[in-house]
Amino acid sequence: LDEVFGICQRATIMRDGVVVGSVDLAQVSEKAVVSMMVGRELAQEQHRSHASSEVRLSVRCLASATKVHDVSFDLHRGEVLGIAGLVGSGRTELLRLLAGADRASSGTVEIDGKAIKLSSPRDAIAAGIGLVPEERKREGIVPLRSISSNMALASMGVFAPRGVIDHTRLKRVAAEKMKRVNLRPFLLDRPIRLFSGGNQQKAIIGRWLAAGTRILLFDEPTRGIDVGAKAEVYHLIEELAAEGHSVVVVSSELPEVIRLADRVLVMRDGTVAAELDRADLNEQAIAAHAIPQSETQAGKAQGHRAGA
Incomplete structure (x- = not known):
């Protein structure tokens, strides 16, 4: 806008x-x-922190073969941790490592003080980690399947313990979780491709709630959704944090990062260039750490030449 x-x-x-x-x-x-x-006035809510001192996720010296280099951070219970940086800075690649979608070349990951191995998405799901991906239609949903079926993807063992789906249980849980995320229209058997981007995103969030996920990774959570659904996603993220979930949000929109995050890691060239506390969060501070110094100096020099 x-x-x-x-x-x-x-x-x-x-x-x-x-x-x-x-x-x-x-x-x-x-x-x-x-x-x-x-069709209504959106409330302008202020940021509220629900972060505790309890460390839920501890990452040390995590690296991949190409895009991520020596990343370390802690994520607390009830915290919303923002990750900012330019496209290509390694933000999405970091989330994919934590979700088990890509294999780390080195480093350690601990949850509640216990070391875990993330060799596949199955490992991440078992550890209580869920990814809401940037490419929602390509990586987040099965377009021709229903809302209920898409919701069950991360916890199919619960609904089909002997290989046969318990549809009664599935519909009961799907109804509960989809009411929780305010799905509209409330048609659980309708193919997910027929829903708006915002409602598809809500269904993916409902999937992780059904799986009992404690650590949620959001990659560009409001890309391709309307402004009304965006406000609802913000509210959902804050509610999840208030309930004790730990949340990581990657976003290219700096106002979004500042609106949601208790703390922000700024990535550049695959590593953490800066960590900014809530009191220090503004667009200028994030951009100053996200943009390589050589580009900043070149821009200033070009500005001086233009002024001359």
């Missing part, structure tokens, strides 16, 4: 396939446009 306000003079707003109004952007606020888009 900031791009719309920066480039355009007038905007036509649609909702549910119908034009709800046209506005002169010089005469309205972004908040007013958002209210027209979603």
Whole structure:
């Protein structure tokens, strides 16, 4: 929306396939446009921290063959840890290592003080780690299967302990978890591909709730979803933290990282360039650590030449 306000003079707003109004952007606020888009006023909630001193996940000197180098950090119970950085800085690759999707070349991972081996997603799921991937449609869902079936993917052993799915139990748990994430429309047998991006994202979150996951990894959690669903995802992440889950959020949107995170790791060239506490969080501080010093100096020099 900031791009719309920066480039355009007038905007036509649609909702549910119908034009709800046209506005002169010089005469309205972004908040007013958002209210027209979603049909209600969104509450502007402030960040609340639920982090405890209890370390749930401890990562030391974690590395992959190419993209991640010597990454160390702790994640606390109830904490939302943000990871920022430029595209290619190793953010997604770090989450894939923690989710067992890629194999680490070195380093250790501990949960509640116990060392674990993450050789596959199966290992991560068993350890209580769940990934909400950046490429939702390609890596997060089975498009032709129902909401219920997609929700059960991480815990199929619970619903089919002898190889035969207990559909009664599956539908009961699916209904409970989908109400929890506010799925709309509430049609559990409908193929997930027919739902909006925001509701697909809610279904993936419900999957990890059904699996009893304690550590949730969100990679670009609001990419490709509308502003109303974005607010709901924010609220869900904060509720999960309040309930004692530990959350890692990777996002290219700096306001999103600042809105959600108790603490932010800034990655550059595959390693952690800086750790910023809540009191130090702002876009300038994150960008200063995310952008290589040579590029920053080159930009300043170019600016001086242009001024001259």
